[in-house]
Amino acid sequence: MGLLSALIWLPICSGLLILLFGDRTVGGRILRLAQWLALVVSFAAFLIGLLLYSRFDITTPSMQFVERVPWISTFQIEYFLGVDGFSAPLILLTTFLTPLVVISGWDIIKNRPAQYFASFLILEGLMIGVFCAVDALLFYVFWEAMLVPMFIIIGVWGGEQRVYATIKFFLYTFLGSVALLVALIYLYFQANSYSILDFHQLPLSLTEQTLIFLAFLIAFAVKVPMWPVHTWLPDAHVEAPTGGSVILAAVLLKMGGYGFIRFSLPVTPDASQLLAGAMITLSLIAVVYIGFVALVQKDMKKLIAYSSIAHMGFVTLGFFIAWRVINQTDSVVGISMGITGGMVQMVSHGLISAALFLCVGALYDRLHSRQISDYGGVVNTMPVFAAFMVLFALANAGLPGTSGFVGEFLVILASFKASFWYAFFAGTTLILGAAYTLWMVKRTIFGAVANEGVASLNDLNFRETFVLAIIAVFVLGLGLWPAPLVDLMSPTVENLVAHITQSKL
Amino acid sequence: MPNLEPAFAEIFLAVGICVVLITDLFLPQSRRDITYVLALLCLAGTAWASFAIELDTVPMVIFTGNFIADPLSQFLKIFTIATVGVAFVYSRGYLLARELYKGEYYVLGLFALLGIMVMISAFSLLTMYLGLEMLSLALYAMVAFDRESPIAAEAAMKYFVLGAIASGILLYGMSIIYGVTGSLRLDQLASTLLASESGQWSVLLGVAFILVGVAFKFGAVPFHMWLPDVYQGAVTSVTLFIGTAPKIAALAMAIRLLVEGLGAEALVWQPMLIVLAVLSLAVGNILAIAQTNIKRMLGYSAISNAGFILLGLVAGDQVGREAALFYTLIYVITAAGAFGMVILMSRGGFEADQLDHYKGLNARSPWFAAIMLLLMLSLIGVPPLAGFFAKWSILAALIGADKTWLAALGVLFSVIGAFYYLRVVRLMYFDTGLDQIAPEAGLDLRVLLSLNGLVLLGLGLFPNWLLRICIAVMA
Numbered sequence: 005m006g007l008l009s010a011l012i013w014l015p016i017c018s019g020l021l022i023l024l025f026g027d028r029t030v031g032g033r034i035l036r037l038a039q040w041l042a043l044v045v046s047f048a049a050f051l052i053g054l055l056l057y058s059r060f061d062i063t064t065p066s067m068q069f070v071e072r073v074p075w076i077s078t079f080q081i082e083y084f085l086g087v088d089g090f091s092a093p094l095i096l097l098t099t100f101l102t103p104l105v106v107i108s109g110w111d112i113i114k115n116r117p118a119q120y121f122a123s124f125l126i127l128e129g130l131m132i133g134v135f136c137a138v139d140a141l142l143f144y145v146f147w148e149a150m151l152v153p154m155f156i157i158i159g160v161w162g163g164e165q166r167v168y169a170t171i172k173f174f175l176y177t178f179l180g181s182v183a184l185l186v187a188l189i190y191l192y193f194q195a196n197s198y199s200i201l202d203f204h205q206l207p208l209s210l211t212e213q214t215l216i217f218l219a220f221l222i223a224f225a226v227k228v229p230m231w232p233v234h235t236w237l238p239d240a241h242v243e244a245p246t247g248g249s250v251i252l253a254a255v256l257l258k259m260g261g262y263g264f265i266r267f268s269l270p271v272t273p274d275a276s277q278l279l280a281g282a283m284i285t286l287s288l289i290a291v292v293y294i295g296f297v298a299l300v301q302k303d304m305k306k307l308i309a310y311s312s313i314a315h316m317g318f319v320t321l322g323f324f325i326a327w328r329v330i331n332q333t334d335s336v337v338g339i340s341m342g343i344t345g346g347m348v349q350m351v352s353h354g355l356i357s358a359a360l361f362l363c364v365g366a367l368y369d370r371l372h373s374r375q376i377s378d379y380g381g382v383v384n385t386m387p388v389f390a391a392f393m394v395l396f397a398l399a400n401a402g403l404p405g406t407s408g409f410v411g412e413f414l415v416i417l418a419s420f421k422a423s424f425w426y427a428f429f430a431g432t433t434l435i436l437g438a439a440y441t442l443w444m445v446k447r448t449i450f451g452a453v454a455n456e457g458v459a460s461l462n463d464l465n466f467r468e469t470f471v472l473a474i475i476a477v478f479v480l481g482l483g484l485w486p487a488p489l490v491d492l493m494s495p496t497v498e499n500l501v502a503h504i505t506q507s508k509l
Numbered sequence: 510m511p512n513l514e515p516a517f518a519e520i521f522l523a524v525g526i527c528v529v530l531i532t533d534l535f536l537p538q539s540r541r542d543i544t545y546v547l548a549l550l551c552l553a554g555t556a557w558a559s560f561a562i563e564l565d566t567v568p569m570v571i572f573t574g575n576f577i578a579d580p581l582s583q584f585l586k587i588f589t590i591a592t593v594g595v596a597f598v599y600s601r602g603y604l605l606a607r608e609l610y611k612g613e614y615y616v617l618g619l620f621a622l623l624g625i626m627v628m629i630s631a632f633s634l635l636t637m638y639l640g641l642e643m644l645s646l647a648l649y650a651m652v653a654f655d656r657e658s659p660i661a662a663e664a665a666m667k668y669f670v671l672g673a674i675a676s677g678i679l680l681y682g683m684s685i686i687y688g689v690t691g692s693l694r695l696d697q698l699a700s701t702l703l704a705s706e707s708g709q710w711s712v713l714l715g716v717a718f719i720l721v722g723v724a725f726k727f728g729a730v731p732f733h734m735w736l737p738d739v740y741q742g743a744v745t746s747v748t749l750f751i752g753t754a755p756k757i758a759a760l761a762m763a764i765r766l767l768v769e770g771l772g773a774e775a776l777v778w779q780p781m782l783i784v785l786a787v788l789s790l791a792v793g794n795i796l797a798i799a800q801t802n803i804k805r806m807l808g809y810s811a812i813s814n815a816g817f818i819l820l821g822l823v824a825g826d827q828v829g830r831e832a833a834l835f836y837t838l839i840y841v842i843t844a845a846g847a848f849g850m851v852i853l854m855s856r857g858g859f860e861a862d863q864l865d866h867y868k869g870l871n872a873r874s875p876w877f878a879a880i881m882l883l884l885m886l887s888l889i890g891v892p893p894l895a896g897f898f899a900k901w902s903i904l905a906a907l908i909g910a911d912k913t914w915l916a917a918l919g920v921l922f923s924v925i926g927a928f929y930y931l932r933v934v935r936l937m938y939f940d941t942g943l944d945q946i947a948p949e950a951g952l953d954l955r956v957l958l959s960l961n962g963l964v965l966l967g968l969g970l971f972p973n974w975l976l977r978i979c980i981a982v983m984a
Binding site for chain 2: 023026075076077078079116119141144145148149151152155156159160166167170171174175178179182183185186189190192193
């Protein structure tokens with residue numbers, strides 16, 4: 005069994021084992037085996053992820069750790085796995101965050117803990133499967149199966165409106181995915197193979213490309229989510245339990261961006277070029293308009309959810325600005341800058357949004373409210389927490405020295421090469437992002453102690469401090485020295501740029 | 510003496526039914542288990558007899574061209590027999606608890622099976638009609654099985670009247686085709702139609718009437734009116750029976766009549782089939798949302814699934830028929846499991862036919878909630894469950910036949926359909942139950958039902974072998 009198979013199936017099989025085993029009561033005491041097992045397994049998966057990283061060859065753009073066996077041979081469907089510079093960082097992000105999610109749910113989840121931890125483990129395996137799959141149908145299987153554990157997580161452990169939110173989440177993404185399925189089957193008949201690599205080489209007419217691009221767009225835009233199909237996200241985030249929000253923001257949203265870079269750009273480059281203007285406009289609307297929407301939120305989770313949409317707007321902007329850069333200049337530097345910026349932004353947002361949701365979760369566990377108006381002066385009772393919250397808020401606003409800065413800066417720089425106005429609108433995020441995040445921090449963290457609830461708060465315990473500290477290390481580390489991350493993906497980015505600058509027509 | 514070997518399974522079954530029927534007459538109620546075991550033995554023997562037939566490379570046609578034995582018929586028969594066996598096992602505890610544990614259920618079930626087997630092997634219009642009537646009459650009686658229940662009597666009456674009309678229309682269509690071609694044999698009338706000019710009015714009428722009969726058997730819109738009422742009105746063990754094995758008969762009927770007999774007129778029946786399929790998808794999926802009774806909801810779900818099966822036939826080529834076959838098999842397995850769950854939940858005479866009865870099942874029985882979850886996800890078409898590959902094979906056939914717009918329409922309706930299946934999941938997992946009583950049932954039901962759910966997962970992870978069988982028998 006290869007490294008990738010181990011990464012996928014270890015969490016899934018352990019998850020099923022936990023489901024079967026459940027939580028046993030011995031002599032009136034509940035044995036919390038599930039969370040221990042989940043911790044061990046997710047940590048083991050993280051170690052495998054590190055092993056993968058240490059063996060990853062950063063000089064080649066081709067697929068590594070390839071596993072390829074026939075699966076449904078009657079239709080040339082293969083169990084075909086591999087990683088390249090795009091998937092490796094996201095796999096690492098997933099394996100890094102899952103143990104933290106398990107720790108954040110430690111002893112807090114009282115309702116069916118075995119099913120809770122099992123869901124997250126199964127989800128982890130499926131998410132890694134999405135990033136590893138090189139066969140399009142295998143990709144789709146993981147992509148779609150992933151919905152189920154998330155549906156259950158939001159629906160069982162979520163807030164008051166959880167049923168509405170989770171069904172909305174499922175149906176929105178399901179609608180997007182089926183369009184993807186039709187496009188993939190169409191491509192199969194053109195390429196006579198389900199391998200994504202074969203799709204990349206497939207010559208397609210502009211009409212075909214446009215239709216396929218639109219089908220992809222429905223699937224990926226819902227997942228990212230882009231304006232105007234973003235409305236499921238605030239609902240899902242607000243209602244999801246903390247762990248669910250973390251995974252949703254940190255990894256699930258990245259699948260949309262990953263889809264664009266794995267499918268839309270290389271399979272339909274000419275359609276991407278044709279529709280780049282629309283994509284850039286949608287991205288800028290997400291950045292500017294959603295930024296304003298975030299400003300007026302009263303619920304902290306909702307605010308971070310809208311901030312996620314705005315930040316993901318940067319990802320799509322970075323990917324599609326490439327086409328405008330080609331029109332303006334002949335240099336490929338600007339193009340790869342945009343794509344690299346989008347990728348870095350995905351990883352960085354994964355860390356920052358996860359941390360912010362964990363911060364809100366820490367408050368919610370204490371006072372059972374997410375309303376900004378219920379807090380104020382938290383710094384007086386929770387100084388350690390306040391320090392972390394301010395750090396992550398500044399990172400979210402894109403402060404230089406944090407990882408949030410790197411991605412946004414690269415994308416804005418690439419936009420400048422295309423047009424001053426793109427850069428201008430993209431740049432508003434530096435003001436808007438700072439405004440909504442810091443205003444929230446001002447109202448909740450600083451000032452005088454607002455009420456008795458806040459006065460009675462206890463500061464973070466060791467478990468919470470540990471989780472936030474680890475993320476903080478990475479946020480600062482990637483902000484000060486992003487080279488390892490950029491190097492990891494740079495050959496793949498160069499390869500993609502060379503591929504997409506050649507017309508398929 | 511004609512060669513009877515290809516029909517040996519049917520002959521064995523017919524004899525077996527008589528044995529079960531007569532033995533049952535002399536058994537007191539306390540010994541009813543003997544009938545049950547005899548019926549299962551009868552099924553096992555029939556399955557063995559079907560399996561043991563040695564097929565030639567060319568299909569064996571006997572009884573002066575009325576009866577055919579080919580790989581398709583052999584495979585479908587074995588699958589149908591297995592389905593009926595599963596239905597019998599599921600039903601036992603349920604019937605016992607309601608004092609309906611009578612030999613007639615098994616005898617009628619076996620008669621229906623005989624009808625299905627005759628339909629599967631029908632090679633002339635007359636044999637097809639004969640098998641259909643044998644199946645239908647057995648089913649009418651089964652629906653009215655619970656004599657005390659007025660709703661069952663109403664359902665049976667509706668089924669009988671509408672079924673008789675549909676049979677009449679079918680027979681009329683067959684007589685027209687016979688009049689035009691001068692032959693009842695499917696291969697002969699196919700070659701006559703191929704030779705004659707297409708688009709004759711009389712042929713058009715004949716094809717349309719035959720299509721009505723096929724559509725009625727599938728429960729395709731607008732010939733679906735009987736289906737929700739029958740599903741709801743019949744006792745659940747009968748609904749289970751009607752919801753599974755006869756679907757295979759409908760598929761066999763469609764393939765034999767439309768493809769093998771009227772293949773030359775495909776341009777006539779394909780547009781009609783498109784209308785039927787799209788209407789079924791639309792009406793089935795949308796009306797299912799409004800249901801509060803799970804049997805009725807599964808009835809509308811059956812209508813929408815029939816739409817998907819018809820889409821496979823609409824694709825019009827070999828691949829489409831393979832996909833339709835694969836889809837039918839998976840659907841039958843899933844439907845058997847879903848009605849099996851209703852039976853499981855209906856403990857001790859209580860009818861768990863309302864959706865609300867499934868509230869909080871996860872708290873009461875996590876295992877069976879998980880099994881039901883698998884069944885519902887398979888019906889939605891979420892990978893890696895078998896239902897996904899069923900839908901995928903139909904979509905692939907449509908796109909391969911340049912009917913991408915139909916594929917797009919199909920997936921759109923399956924998104925709508927996802928909602929009502931998800932509602933069941935929601936009730937089981939997210940809501941608190943009306944009571945805390947865990948479902949109880951015999952070991953046989955629990956084991957078989959668990960297997961039923963897991964088979965869907967297994968087939969979803971490894972669908973290749975079943976796809977390969979479907980391709981082999983359709984060739």
